[in-house]
Each structure stands twice: as structure tokens, then as C-alpha cells.
Amino acid sequence: KQEVTQIPAALSVPEGENLVLNCSFTDSAIYNLQWFRQDPGKGLTSLLLIQSSQREQTSGRLNASLDKSSGRSTLYIAASQPGDSATYLCALGSGNTGKLIFGQGTTLQVKP
Amino acid sequence: NAGVTQTPKFRILKIGQSMTLQCTQDMNHNYMYWYRQDPGMGLKLIYYSVGAGITDKGEVPNGYNVSRSTTEDFPLRLELAAPSQTSVYFCASSYEGQHYGYTFGSGTRLTVV
Numbered sequence: 001k002q003e004v005t006q007i008p009a010a011l012s013v014p015e016g017e018n019l020v021l022n023c024s025f026t027d028s029a030i031y032n033l034q035w036f037r038q039d040p041g042k043g044l045t046s047l048l049l050i051q052s053s054q055r056e057q058t059s060g061r062l063n064a065s066l067d068k069s070s071g072r073s074t075l076y077i078a079a080s081q082p083g084d085s086a087t088y089l090c091a092l093g094s095g096n097t098g099k100l101i102f103g104q105g106t107t108l109q110v111k112p
Numbered sequence: 113n114a115g116v117t118q119t120p121k122f123r124i125l126k127i128g129q130s131m132t133l134q135c136t137q138d139m140n141h142n143y144m145y146w147y148r149q150d151p152g153m154g155l156k157l158i159y160y161s162v163g164a165g166i167t168d169k170g171e172v173p174n175g176y177n178v179s180r181s182t183t184e185d186f187p188l189r190l191e192l193a194a195p196s197q198t199s200v201y202f203c204a205s206s207y208e209g210q211h212y213g214y215t216f217g218s219g220t221r222l223t224v225v
Contacts, residue, residue, distance in 0.1 A: 006154075009152075034214065041219075042219070043116075043202060043216035043217055044202070044204075044216040091154075091155075097160065097168075098143045098145065098162075098206045098214070099145070099157055099170065100145075100155070102154030102155045104153055
């Protein structure tokens with residue numbers, strides 16, 4: 001059974017710092033991997049989607065990488081801002097039905 | 113463009129009561145999903161649908177039922193509510209199951225007392 005783990009559960013950094021969020025998974029037979037952002041009391045917003053054949057995706061200050069052989073993905077946030085404060089979840093797509101398996105999330109606080 | 117709309121946003125149920133959580137999307141997505149999120153946890157799939165008239169169970173389907181009579185609507189039915197169903201429920205849709213355009217509603221916070 002596929003398991004997804006995100007460490008740490010919470011992270012607090014000063015504004016301007018570059019940071020890395022980690023996601024690990026137990027089965028390398030994935031369809032794709034997606035990073036979401038969740039603001040308190042809100043739904044989830046898709047940030048980056050990496051297909052199984054890809055190694056990384058970039059959007060603005062965000063860069064996500066995928067290493068299936070080691071069962072890991074990282075989300076790199078450059079020059080963090082207070083507006084980046086949120087919970088970040090990674091999710092694995094295990095097939096073409098669109099079903100996602102989520103990690104528990106990392107709650108990020110960026111202090112001014 | 114409204115995206116995925118969920119109603120109600122909040123609800124308190126007594127044990128044994130039933131209710132329907134509504135979900136509608138206006139993006140013409142064939143694929144729709146219901147997830148639940150417990151405090152400090154990730155989301156878990158309850159049911160999903162790959163098109164009108166087609167539904168299937170996810171990871172945690174017990175105590176729930178769904179129907180998909182139209183492309184736009186995917187209601188989730190809770191029968192005989194239990195405290196274990198206290199959670200935040202999210203509806204989502206995607207384009208052809210390829211995960212592009214995966215869009216979530218803003219959630220329904222349900223408390224069973």
C-alpha cells in the first residue's frame with residue numbers, strides 16, 4: 001500500500017530565507033505527483049504537477065523535483081515571504097482515474 | 113467561472129441524522145471526487161466518479177453514498193451520522209483524470225454531536 005510522508009509537520013522561517021519541503025513515498029510506481037497549498041479554512045490550490053516521466057517543474061519562486069528511485073519529492077521555495085504561510089501537501093496520483101494519495105502536510109510560517 | 117461549489121459550508125448534525133453534501137462544478141470535468149480531512153491529517157478519498165452514472169469507492173467509503181446523474185453534480189449522502197464522521201469534506205474535479213486542472217471546493221465543515 002502506498003504511503004506518503006511529509007517531514008517536518010511544521011516549519012517556521014524568517015522572511016527571505018530559501019527553504020525545502022520534503023515528501024517521501026513507499027512505492028515508486030506512481031502516475032504523477034502534485035503539490036498543493038491550503039490556506040486556513042480554505043480549499044486546496046494546485047501549485048505544481050510533475051508527471052512520472054519528468055524530474056522537475058518550476059513556477060515563479062517554486063520548484064518541485066521528483067526522484068522516483070529514491071521515493072522522494074522536494075518543494076523548493078525561494079526568497080520566502082509572509083504570504084507563503086500556509087499548509088503544503090504533496091499528493092501522488094496512482095493511476096489514470098485521478099485518485100490522489102495525500103501526505104499529512106507541512107505547515108509553514110514565514111515571519112516578517 | 114465559479115469552479116467547484118460546495119454547500120453548506122458548515123453543519124452540525126446529531127447522531128443518527130442524515131444529510132446530503134452538495135457539490136457542483138461548471139468546468140465540464142468528467143472526473144469528480146469526495147475527500148475528507150481530519151485535523152492534522154492529509155485528505156482521504158471517500159468516493160469518486162469518472163462520468164455521469166459511474167461511481168466507485170475510495171479508501172474510506174463506509175457510512176457514505178454518492179450518485180452522479182449529471183456531469184455537473186456529485187452529491188455525498190451521509191446516512192445515520194456518527195461522531196467519527198466529524199471532519200472537513202472537500203469535493204474536487206479534474207480533467208479526464210489526468211490531474212490537470214485539479215480543482216477543489218472550499219469545503220464543508222461537519223460536526224456530529
